[in-house]
Amino acid sequence: MKKIFYIFLIFLFKINIAYSLIEVDITRGNLDPLPIAVSPLHVDSKSDNYQDAETKELGELISSVVEKNFRSTGLFNPLNKDAFIQKPDIVHLKPRFEDWRLITAQALVTGKLLIKDEKLKIEFRLWDVAANKEMIALAFTTTPSNWRRVAHIISDKIYERLTGESGYFDTRIIYISETGPRTQRVKKLAIMDQDGENTKYLTLGNELVLTPRFNPTNQLVTYLSYFRNLPRVYLLDIETGIQEVVGNFPGMTFAPRFSPDGKKIIMSFAKNGNSDIYTMDLESRLVEKITEDSSIDTSPSYSPDGKYITFNSDRSGIQQIYTMKSDGSEVKRISFGDGLYGTPVWSPRGDLIAFTKVRRGKFYIGVMRSDGSGERLLTENFYQEAPSWSPNGRLLVFYRETKAGKNGEGFTAKLWSIDITGYNERELKTETDASDPSWSSLLSK
């Protein structure tokens, strides 16, 4: 009897607990960029040449690069430094979180730097202002001239900690620099940091160059140039400047791209009006024919695991996107929309394929899943093409030309980037007009 009584009591108690727990579903929030405060890095007074203006400014410069990177993502809102209450030297030791909450900051970046014996040592910390706790703390040592790269690496680390996906700031973009009137364009191979700084020209502009692509280690570049008046695929070592023609093809080779392991180059080879896809092993120099069709097969791009290839072909009568296994088997058409599809590029995440679409005189940059479903057109313009993925698969860079007048006036070619959600479309700063961009992988892996 007693037992029953106790069981009854426990039952009543449990019912009471169940009753008391209130559950509220939160299914909406604000989509505003995260307010983040990037405090200037404190320069240690023990630094060499501490009194130099250059040394004193370095902390400000690094924080401004970080801030600019964050602003460009569209995901963060770096707060105005004038509103900061706490000074950099104190905040790095112990932030007064109330002061940062006051200016609506949700995350805070602090740091300090020391230059000693021609070495730059940088420490930084990321703080969760609402939780009053440190989220990440790292230190780097490098040469002082490398300060900009360190700023990009810091940005990548913070980006990864706050979004969950890897960053893309410590990267480069290779592109074709264009100068001169439209009918007599001088095209050079150029390389720059993703934020438009540190531009370097790799060719002199004597020969026409097109479609440069990085290899996975970012040391080699393959591109199209002219050799004895024939377009041929070239290979260039960025460090040494040595370049060579890829393969001994008795005709035109174009649209080159590296395989994900960097051991092969995949490209198109055209002969007698027919164009097929070939690969060449960079070690053994063995050439392999991948497609065998009377149509024009071009713009090949490997999937990140190297098992599949996407390309465009007019074998159905109209230019469309196809996928196949890396040995050329199981060819499958994946685009069926209205218009022409070209320049397919497989995302580094492997889930999407970016492409250029032409429909009723308009050019679109879009993405679709690798099986062809879920096509989304991200941006529309008069002329734009050649999308290239950021290493984290979040952004696409492409180039866009403006409509020229009768004598070529008003013509420009610029690089643009867009988020795969279709938001945050922005122009990338380049020294000259630019086309055919290709995004490198992360330099610091």
Next chain:
Amino acid sequence: MTRSLIYSLSFHAVMVLLTILSLPFMIRQPVDLPPILSVEFIQISDKTNIPFAPKARKVLEKVKKEEKRVVSEQAPPAAKAKEKPDRIPLPKKQDEKKELIKKKQNPKEVKPEIRQASEFEKKEIIDTNQIAALIDKAKEESTKIEKSKDKLTQSNVKNSFASGLTLSEEDALKAQIFGCWTVPLGLPYDENLLVRVKLELKQDGTINKSEILDHERMNKPGQKFYKILAESALRAVRICQPLRVPQTGYEKWKTIQLNFDPSEMLKG
């Protein structure tokens, strides 16, 4: 002694029993059953003698004549009987049906104003043929209204019973947190990213203790997006405090669970 004690106890027991039985709730009410009435169901439209309005009478007689003529050439009513009573036909289908009926009708097309009375006429005329239908409809409507009322009340009861908050209190709390929660924009939309946060609140709505219910998931490999979302949820409740909680019933809401689910937002 023992005997007198037994007498006394039995006497008291009898008294107590009598008292209990005489209490009002113990008295059985005589069952007052109503006399059984036999009811014969008849069609009102067949037997009624409600007079028509003089103006309408003529019109209705005309309509009846025309209808008789038309009905004779219409499709057999069996087809109609197949329709489910609760089915709401789509406008297109209605049109098709009308067209079908027209085709089957007499070549002499019946003028619409004769066949059907206008809305205004309907209000003036008491059409006995439709009274039964009207009554039925009214019944249906009233039950529908009652049902919807019931539903509303039930949900209210369920909500307030289960959550301990009224709808308006819950809405106020949600609206407050919506404003504070900055959803991380880089999250994938196709992953299960529900974050459950349990809060212990003080009487003024400030947070005494916060806890991620699936916190072990935060440190698992491949769950970095969950961690990011969980951190954003905690940030939101901290920024929002003091939470907008009712001024009374602290015992009910001192422990509260918030379920953060960004899937709808991320899918757009």
